[in-house]
Amino acid sequence: MTETFKTIATWLTTSGIKIVGILISLIILFQMSKWIVRWMEKFVSEKDSLQASEAKKRAHTLGNTLRHTLLIAISFIAVLMILGELGIQLGPLLATAGIGAVAIGFGAQSLVKDVISGFFIILENQYRIGDVIEVSGVSGLVESVSLRKTVLRDLEGRVHTIPNGEIKIVSNLSKEWSRSVLDVGISYREDVDQVIDLLSQIGRELEAEEPYKSAILEPLQILGVERFGESQLVIRLMVKTVPLKQWDVGRELRRRIKNRFDEKGIQIPVPHRVLFWGEPKKQS
Numbered sequence: 001m002t003e004t005f006k007t008i009a010t011w012l013t014t015s016g017i018k019i020v021g022i023l024i025s026l027i028i029l030f031q032m033s034k035w036i037v038r039w040m041e042k043f044v045s046e047k048d049s050l051q052a053s054e055a056k057k058r059a060h061t062l063g064n065t066l067r068h069t070l071l072i073a074i075s076f077i078a079v080l081m082i083l084g085e086l087g088i089q090l091g092p093l094l095a096t097a098g099i100g101a102v103a104i105g106f107g108a109q110s111l112v113k114d115v116i117s118g119f120f121i122i123l124e125n126q127y128r129i130g131d132v133i134e135v136s137g138v139s140g141l142v143e144s145v146s147l148r149k150t151v152l153r154d155l156e157g158r159v160h161t162i163p164n165g166e167i168k169i170v171s172n173l174s175k176e177w178s179r180s181v182l183d184v185g186i187s188y189r190e191d192v193d194q195v196i197d198l199l200s201q202i203g204r205e206l207e208a209e210e211p212y213k214s215a216i217l218e219p220l221q222i223l224g225v226e227r228f229g230e231s232q233l234v235i236r237l238m239v240k241t242v243p244l245k246q247w248d249v250g251r252e253l254r255r256r257i258k259n260r261f262d263e264k265g266i267q268i269p270v271p272h273r274v275l276f277w278g279e280p281k282k283q284s
Helices: 002-042 049-085 090-107 109-123 192-207 246-264
Strands: 132-135 138-145 149-153 159-163 170-172 178-186 221-228 233-241
Touching: 002 049, 109 138, 109 149, 132 149, 138 159, 178 192, 178 246, 192 221, 192 233, 192 246, 233 246
Parallel strands: none
Antiparallel strands: 132 138, 132 170, 138 149, 149 159, 178 233, 221 233
C-alpha cells in the first residue's frame, strides 16, 4: 500500500503537474483567443464610420474563424501531450489515426468541399458576420461563418445552417452600402411632372431629419416613368443608404408619400379593367 501511495505521489509530482499545466495553458489560450478577436475589432480606424463598420465586420469574421481553427489545433496537441504523460505510446496511435484519416477522407469529400469553399468565402470577403444575404433559397442575418458552414437567422427568428459547399450563388444585401428601390403608381390623369416635383420634395425633407439623415448616403434619385401599367403609371425612385438601413428608409418614404398624396389629392389607383362586349364596329 505504501509503495502504491509513493507511486501515485511520484506521478502527481511529475506527470500530474505537467497535465495540470497543459490544461491550465489550454484554458489561458482559450481566453487569449477571445481577447485577440476583440483587439482585432478595436484596431480599426474610425475616420470613416462606414468603412470602420465594414472593417469591424471583416475583423470579427476573420477573428472567429482563426480562433476556432487555432483552438482545434491547440486542443489536438494538448490531447497528444496528455496521452504521452499518461504513458500511452503515441507512435502506434498516430499510425492508426493516419490510416483511419485516409479511410474517412474517402467518405468525407463533401466535408473537404465545405472547408475549401469556406476558406475562399472568407478570403474573398464575400460576406461577413452581420451582413444580410440570400443564399440557397433562404435569406437572413449572418450570425456565424466558419470554414464548414454558414449560419443565418431570418426575420421570423428561424436559424438556417448551410454547408459552404452547397453555396453556388450568394447575394449580399448589405456590403459597403445598400439601396432602397420604390415603384410608385399614380393615375393616368395625374400630372407626371407635378408628382415628380412632389417626390423630390419629400426626399429632401426625409434627408434633413434624423435618424434618416445619418442613414442616407446620397439624395433621393427619381429615375422617371418606369412603365405603363394596366391601370397606373409607374414612377421609379431609389435612395442609397448605409448597410441594413434600406428597409427603414424605404418604409418611412412610403409612409410619407401616401400621406402627402392624400393631402394633395393625388390618386394611387387600384387595378381596374375596361370590358368591350364584342359589338361590331359602326360604319361611318
